[in-house]
Amino acid sequence: MDLGLAGRTAVVPGASSGLGLAVARELAAEGANVVLAARRGDLLWEHAAQLPAALPVELDLTEQGAPQRLVDAATERFGRVDVCVLNGGGPAPRSAQEVTTEELAEAMHTQLLVHQQLAMAALPGMRERGWGRIVAVGSSFVQQPAPTMVGSNAGRAALASYLKTLAAEVAADGVTVNMVLPGRIDTERVAALDRATAERTGVTPQQARDQAIAAIPTGRLGTPEEFAAVVTFLASARASFVTGSQVRCDGGFLRSL
Numbered sequence: 001m002d003l004g005l006a007g008r009t010a011v012v013p014g015a016s017s018g019l020g021l022a023v024a025r026e027l028a029a030e031g032a033n034v035v036l037a038a039r040r041g042d043l044l045w046e047h048a049a050q051l052p053a054a055l056p057v058e059l060d061l062t063e064q065g066a067p068q069r070l071v072d073a074a075t076e077r078f079g080r081v082d083v084c085v086l087n088g089g090g091p092a093p094r095s096a097q098e099v100t101t102e103e104l105a106e107a108m109h110t111q112l113l114v115h116q117q118l119a120m121a122a123l124p125g126m127r128e129r130g131w132g133r134i135v136a137v138g139s140s141f142v143q144q145p146a147p148t149m150v151g152s153n154a155g156r157a158a159l160a161s162y163l164k165t166l167a168a169e170v171a172a173d174g175v176t177v178n179m180v181l182p183g184r185i186d187t188e189r190v191a192a193l194d195r196a197t198a199e200r201t202g203v204t205p206q207q208a209r210d211q212a213i214a215a216i217p218t219g220r221l222g223t224p225e226e227f228a229a230v231v232t233f234l235a236s237a238r239a240s241f242v243t244g245s246q247v248r249c250d251g252g253f254l255r256s257l
Helices: 018-029 041-048 066-078 101-129 150-173 188-201 205-214 224-234
Strands: 009-013 033-038 054-058 083-086 132-137 175-182 245-249
Touching: 009 018, 009 066, 009 101, 018 033, 018 041, 018 083, 018 132, 018 224, 033 041, 033 066, 041 054, 054 066, 066 101, 083 101, 101 132, 101 150, 101 175, 132 150, 132 224, 150 175, 175 224, 188 205, 224 245
Parallel strands: 009 033, 009 083, 033 054, 083 132, 132 175, 175 245
Antiparallel strands: none
């Protein structure tokens, strides 16, 4: 299947590792120009050098003005931004009672406001050209909040609500807006959460991992490549009638329809 991404330009934050890197590689494999952004510049340059048409941009997306600078850098190099992936790290584990007001405010900044700013920076050009894709990396916590992940629960759910509203506003302009909900994907972030669970519950990290896998019907963790394939499809020309949607990639972890 030709996804129609050859020659398109995609911006992918958090691309130095994990899901962001996997998405960048998958988009590049489909012929897209890829702008990789993250704070770890050394890794970005290394990864970008392995892709056919890539621009590494070292920045902290949470800093003031960084989302616009990222879109400007992509436009200067490739002339346009066609695909905007909303991706970034998640807050530290906290329960609803132990999280502070300051921590919750920070979570809303990093999980909602920064992504809103990036989408707004990329959107005018997309609407003008009549084609664009905004794909957010969410979490299964959007639909099933986790007990100790209140910052991620609240911030990503707020982003989902914002994007659902945005999707209806820009659909007639040829711009689709969707969110992919990863379950437990085999990344360092998930490994860190397993370590946090082990420390909190008194088991080993491997036991925490095994317990989590036992709750997944497929009986394993997902791979970053499997997740990236879903994002890439939603970013493609083939997904032109899919918008305002949340697509799960969780091995059946969420039991609701």
